[in-house]
Amino acid sequence: MAEMLQVLDAATKAAKLPLGLTPDDCKTMYRAMLATRLFDQRGMNLQRQGRIGFCVPSMGQEASQIGTAFAAPKDDWIYPSYRTHSIAILRGVPFRTLIDQLYGNATDIVKGRQMPNHFSLRQWNLVSISSPIGTQISQAAGTARAIQIRGEQKAVWTYFGDGGTSEGEFHCGMNFAGVWKAPCIFVCENNQWAISVPVRQQTASESFAAKAIAYGMPGVKVDGNDVLAVYQAAKEARERAIAGGGPTLIETFTFRQGPHSSSDDPKRYQPPEMLETWKKKDPIARFQAFLEKKKLWTPEWEKALTDEITADLAKAVDAAEQTPAPAVDTMFDDVYATLPPHLVEQREAVRQQIRTSGAIQDTGGKFPL
Amino acid sequence: MPEMTLLAAINDALNIAMAKDERVVMLGEDIGKKGGVFGATAGLHEKYGDLRVMDTPLSENGILGTAVGMGLYGLRPVPEIQFLDFIYPGFDQIVSEMAKFRYRSGGEYPCPCVVRSPSGGGIKGGHYHSQSAESYFIHTPGLRVVMPSTPRDAKGMLLASIFQDDPVIFLEPKALYRHAKEEVESGYFEVELGKARLVKAGDAVTLVSWGSMVVTCEQAVAKAAEKGVSVELIDLRSLLPWDTDAVMASVKKTGRLVIAQEAPRTLGFASEIAATAAEKAIDSLRAPIARVSGFDTPFPYTLEHVYKPDAQRILNAIDYVARYD
Numbered sequence: 001m002a003e004m005l006q007v008l009d010a011a012t013k014a015a016k017l018p019l020g021l022t023p024d025d026c027k028t029m030y031r032a033m034l035a036t037r038l039f040d041q042r043g044m045n046l047q048r049q050g051r052i053g054f055c056v057p058s059m060g061q062e063a064s065q066i067g068t069a070f071a072a073p074k075d076d077w078i079y080p081s082y083r084t085h086s087i088a089i090l091r092g093v094p095f096r097t098l099i100d101q102l103y104g105n106a107t108d109i110v111k112g113r114q115m116p117n118h119f120s121l122r123q124w125n126l127v128s129i130s131s132p133i134g135t136q137i138s139q140a141a142g143t144a145r146a147i148q149i150r151g152e153q154k155a156v157w158t159y160f161g162d163g164g165t166s167e168g169e170f171h172c173g174m175n176f177a178g179v180w181k182a183p184c185i186f187v188c189e190n191n192q193w194a195i196s197v198p199v200r201q202q203t204a205s206e207s208f209a210a211k212a213i214a215y216g217m218p219g220v221k222v223d224g225n226d227v228l229a230v231y232q233a234a235k236e237a238r239e240r241a242i243a244g245g246g247p248t249l250i251e252t253f254t255f256r257q258g259p260h261s262s263s264d265d266p267k268r269y270q271p272p273e274m275l276e277t278w279k280k281k282d283p284i285a286r287f288q289a290f291l292e293k294k295k296l297w298t299p300e301w302e303k304a305l306t307d308e309i310t311a312d313l314a315k316a317v318d319a320a321e322q323t324p325a326p327a328v329d330t331m332f333d334d335v336y337a338t339l340p341p342h343l344v345e346q347r348e349a350v351r352q353q354i355r356t357s358g359a360i361q362d363t364g365g366k367f368p369l
Numbered sequence: 370m371p372e373m374t375l376l377a378a379i380n381d382a383l384n385i386a387m388a389k390d391e392r393v394v395m396l397g398e399d400i401g402k403k404g405g406v407f408g409a410t411a412g413l414h415e416k417y418g419d420l421r422v423m424d425t426p427l428s429e430n431g432i433l434g435t436a437v438g439m440g441l442y443g444l445r446p447v448p449e450i451q452f453l454d455f456i457y458p459g460f461d462q463i464v465s466e467m468a469k470f471r472y473r474s475g476g477e478y479p480c481p482c483v484v485r486s487p488s489g490g491g492i493k494g495g496h497y498h499s500q501s502a503e504s505y506f507i508h509t510p511g512l513r514v515v516m517p518s519t520p521r522d523a524k525g526m527l528l529a530s531i532f533q534d535d536p537v538i539f540l541e542p543k544a545l546y547r548h549a550k551e552e553v554e555s556g557y558f559e560v561e562l563g564k565a566r567l568v569k570a571g572d573a574v575t576l577v578s579w580g581s582m583v584v585t586c587e588q589a590v591a592k593a594a595e596k597g598v599s600v601e602l603i604d605l606r607s608l609l610p611w612d613t614d615a616v617m618a619s620v621k622k623t624g625r626l627v628i629a630q631e632a633p634r635t636l637g638f639a640s641e642i643a644a645t646a647a648e649k650a651i652d653s654l655r656a657p658i659a660r661v662s663g664f665d666t667p668f669p670y671t672l673e674h675v676y677k678p679d680a681q682r683i684l685n686a687i688d689y690v691a692r693y694d
């Protein structure tokens with residue numbers, strides 16, 4: 001077994017906070033983790049109630065995501081995956097902005113063009129998310145190269161799953177970044193499942209971190225439910241990247257506590273004991289116990305936080321729900337920088353149909369049926 | 370005869386093929402215990418085991434490349450690409466390899482392989498779970514491309530595809546997976562590839578379509594009938610090679626042609642059909658040919674219903690063509 005970096009247990013016994021973290025830092029991380037959990041619960045409920053079409057929860061992976069993203073200053077670009085909205089929450093994206101996207105309404109930044117969870121948040125340096133697995137990996141390497149070319153002191157981060165490492169994009173991204181010694185941090189969230197496919201069917205390698213060796217970069221396997229260990233690995237990776245030491249692959253060993261998405265049912269393929277075992281290692285509960293020991297957590301604080309976040313979510317959901325769908329004309333915008341003649345013609349044809357035959361009915365459809 | 374959904378018919382065909390011939394193997398993402406994200410392979414892993422129903426690492430490139438290697442060696446691989454939108458990492462293995470092996474080896478290395486994949490919109494899947502990408506494959510000599518729209522055709526064409534020797538891109542209209550239902554013969558049968566299906570005879574306008582758009586066309590045809598316009602509806606079901614004889618015979622009879630596709634307009638397969646009609650039946654045409662299609666934009670999420678041609682859009686085209694003097 002590859003060694004796995006852990007920090008929480010030792011840090012609990014230590015007198016001081018580790019890794020130069022302040023009490024506020026710890027509370028910020030905890031808050032983002034809790035907010036993510038509540039956001040996911042609300043999202044899944046909205047989906048079950050038929051109020052949004054689809055939802056991808058990140059339950060169980062909050063430490064893996066917040067621990068890494070907390071090491072990324074806000075002007076570091078991040079290429080997220082569809083399961084990492086926690087990073088947006090950490091960077092201060094308002095719930096309203098995120099929930100508008102889940103509804104695909106008129107105020108949604110991406111104008112209702114993508115499925116839920118496929119955010120684009122340029123203001124927060126979070127790159128538009130794609131569904132095809134792994135495409136962000138080589139793109140991140142390219143952005144890291146661009147940073148080198150411009151001589152800037154920044155790093156680029158990209159998130160993908162254990163399954164993502166099987167796509168050619170993983171090889172390309174790792175190889176290019178390795179050759180260029182580009183300041184790119186590859187975060188492989190090993191939640192042990194790619195939908196129904198377990199990790200042992202994804203790779204015969206003893207770990208994902210081990211794959212880094214072949215690309216000439218360090219690979220670190222960390223306990224992905226130990227937010228401090230994740231933070232340590234990420235902080236070191238960034239320091240190395242900024243100092244010209246090149247890329248790092250971080251494997252966060254964790255577990256997807258929920259379904260792959262709202263259309264999945266893990267009971268079909270996952271041994272039930274697995275969830276039970278991993279619930280006991282819940283990243284939020286573990287961090288909470290640490291904070292309590294350090295006198296940074298009380299039940300009263302937890303309740304106040306929960307109430308505040310829940311109320312904020314409710315407000316955002318109400319507002320998003322009352323917002324209409326994007327106007328029909330918007331479908332033709334942003335295909336190109338300016339509307340070419342053939343799209344002008346096609347837009348006119350839609351307007352004409354609506355004028356003569358009335359509004360076009362939404363016939364619904366259910367993902368994935 | 371049992372009533373089956375299109376999804377059940379595909380599952381039945383796969384089961385029959387695997388039972389009949391041990392060269393038939395399947396590989397893909399989540400096709401094992403989960404039985405596929407739509408359930409097309411449900412129960413087959415349990416029945417045929419790890420060596421014949423393989424959950425692979427997450428790589429379309431890998432799935433298609435290894436399928437080619439299996440096909441060359443004499444197996445009959447039936448890879449599944451979870452959504453057609455995810456086929457592109459393996460595109461090279463299809464267009465440069467699978468499609469070309471027979472030709473480039475002087476016939477020495479045929480490459481039988483049936484690539485199954487759900488295609489088209491209708492499930493609120495946004496642009497990465499909804500696209501109609503048939504044109505990329507129809508543009509590739511060496512491939513057969515089919516897209517059934519009924520359970521019976523799905524079963525018979527899948528069996529016909531598996532038990533012939535050319536590579537096939539087998540597109541499944543996911544919007545119809547559970548909505549299309551009909552009685553289907555049990556046991557083995559084939560529906561010949563390359564032949565269109567006459568859905569409804571008519572004499573005023575020829576309407577050609579394929580995939581889930583056929584069902585939308587049926588609604589439009591019923592509305593046209595109420596207005597006294599008799600439409601002949603043809604489900605192409607094989608897109609390469611396609612049944613030019615059936616379509617041209619109909620066009621020569623009606624003198625009016627509407628083609629409905631879900632794919633974007635520019636260079637969609639409708640364009641090929643229109644060009645063929647212009648070449649082979651121009652003397653019979655009494656009105657401009659009308660194409661009804663998706664727009665030349667990426668497939669949207671919220672406005673999916675505006676993007677995909679609805680019955681009204683098709684009806685408007687029928688009206689225009691029927692009235693043209």
Ligand SMILES: Cc1ncc(C[n+]2csc(CCOP(=O)(O)OP(=O)(O)O)c2C)c(N)n1
Pocket residue numbers: 083131132133160161162163164165191193194195256260398427429451455458
């Ligand atoms: C190219 C491509 N193939 C298939 C899919 C369908 N798909 C969506 S998520 C997923 C599994 C991804 O697993 P992993 O990379 O481990 O990430 P996780 O979902 O566990 O976070 C699959 C197969 C896809 N989105 N893109």
Ligand SMILES: [Mg+2]
Pocket residue numbers: 161162163189190191192193194195
């Ligand atoms: Mg995973």
